[in-house]
Amino acid sequence: MPCDCVAVEGRAPHQNGCKKSANGAAAASHHPHRKTYDEETEGAEERHVNDLRYPDGSVRLRNPHIELMDQDILYHLALGSGSHDLVEMFGDVKFVCMGGTPKRMEQFAHTIMAEIGHKLPCGTTLQDISQFSYRYSMYKVGPVLSVSHGMGIPSVGILLHELIKLMYHARVREPVFFRIGTCGGVGYEGGTVVISEEAVDGSLKNALDVNVLGNTISRPAKLDKRLVRELRGLADPEDPYDTVTGKTMCTYDFYEGQGRLDGAFCEFNESDKMEYLERIHKAGVVNIEMESLAFAALTHHAGIKAAVVCVTLLDRLKGDQVLAPKEVLDEWQQRPTKLVCRYIKRYLQMKGRLSLDGHGSIAVKSPRRFKLVQQESETYD
Ligand code: URA
Numbered sequence: 001m002p003c004d005c006v007a008v009e010g011r012a013p014h015q016n017g018c019k020k021s022a023n024g025a026a027a028a029s030h031h032p033h034r035k036t037y038d039e040e041t042e043g044a045e046e047r048h049v050n051d052l053r054y055p056d057g058s059v060r061l062r063n064p065h066i067e068l069m070d071q072d073i074l075y076h077l078a079l080g081s082g083s084h085d086l087v088e089m090f091g092d093v094k095f096v097c098m099g100g101t102p103k104r105m106e107q108f109a110h111t112i113m114a115e116i117g118h119k120l121p122c123g124t125t126l127q128d129i130s131q132f133s134y135r136y137s138m139y140k141v142g143p144v145l146s147v148s149h150g151m152g153i154p155s156v157g158i159l160l161h162e163l164i165k166l167m168y169h170a171r172v173r174e175p176v177f178f179r180i181g182t183c184g185g186v187g188y189e190g191g192t193v194v195i196s197e198e199a200v201d202g203s204l205k206n207a208l209d210v211n212v213l214g215n216t217i218s219r220p221a222k223l224d225k226r227l228v229r230e231l232r233g234l235a236d237p238e239d240p241y242d243t244v245t246g247k248t249m250c251t252y253d254f255y256e257g258q259g260r261l262d263g264a265f266c267e268f269n270e271s272d273k274m275e276y277l278e279r280i281h282k283a284g285v286v287n288i289e290m291e292s293l294a295f296a297a298l299t300h301h302a303g304i305k306a307a308v309v310c311v312t313l314l315d316r317l318k319g320d321q322v323l324a325p326k327e328v329l330d331e332w333q334q335r336p337t338k339l340v341c342r343y344i345k346r347y348l349q350m351k352g353r354l355s356l357d358g359h360g361s362i363a364v365k366s367p368r369r370f371k372l373v374q375q376e377s378e379t380y381d
Pocket of ligand 1: 182183184185254258288289290
């Protein structure tokens with residue numbers, strides 16, 4: 001199997017803890033206490049991530065030009081290293097959560113605020129930090145950033161370049177990125193939560209092809225295996241829906257690219273479509289969406305742990321159109337959020353950083369009196 005070991009600045013490939021020796025044999029295979037495949041790959045992932053960070057765990061940029069620049073303007077976020085004190089503003093970030101729409105990510109910010117008991121100073125509200133970019137929305141709730149990424153690979157790719165640079169400028173240590181989204185299931189009913197094990201393109205290739213200066217660079221679209229396992233372990237058996245893991249296919253289009261018959265154009269028939277969907281299903285694909293390839297490839301390239309958690313809106317083996325009513329879709333979209341909230345909460349709990357005494361900017365002393373005062377105010381003319 002080819003190794004995807006990357007050359008780290010100043011070091012040759014295969015010297016960064018990669019088990020592949022010069023003759024291509026896996027060194028571990030001769031060891032009497034051979035590790036399991038999962039331990040091997042997780043160990044390699046850990047080394048990959050560590051090699052790409054500064055010793056204190058902060059994000060190292062794989063671009064020598066940035067530190068030579070007078071200032072770095074993060075244009076699509078309406079932030080800059082010369083104009084903003086990014087360490088002061090973002091230095092305490094641990095989790096960066098992304099999803100398609102500004103509204104959904106504003107809601108996520110409110111949900112996580114209640115879940116982790118983060119209090120805003122009295123009389124203040126959450127503010128969209130990137131409102132003047134008119135591109136993406138960004139909210140900060142203590143150690144959590146909630147950012148909208150728009151639709152498709154180019155949109156999430158541009159955002160990731162700037163978020164990874166933001167992590168670097170703010171000296172954020174060991175950040176974890178999540179994409180919370182929607183998808184089409186392949187063999188799974190609408191409402192199923194899918195945690196991606198890896199991302200593949202429309203031809204099942206586990207890499208993002210980027211055209212740079214007229215040449216194609218392939219970046220492995222890998223996700224953190226341990227994170228997948230931890231998230232899977234947080235699925236509650238009482239949840240009234242399934243939470244599954246598998247390969248996620250990421251396409252450049254919602255219609256023809258995902259084998260739909262209902263786009264403005266279509267040059268294939270139902271049986272061609274079903275043959276393709278059955279084939280990718282057999283290859284381990286459990287869902288299809290439009291961002292995971294860039295999300296996995298760019299976070300992996302930056303040495304940032306990342307996970308993709310989506311909810312299926314329909315089973316593509318049964319149809320093309322999203323037919324569930326809006327209220328149902330709204331409830332389904334809460335499901336990936338719940339799982340990611342559980343993960344963040346558990347992490348902060350372990351670090352002793354969770355404060356659940358009240359939430360939001362209001363501290364309630366007596367719920368009975370609080371209710372009376374509220375009712376009184378509402379009826380006051
Ligand atoms: N998002 C997608 O990309 N495809 C679907 O089928 C549903 C949501």
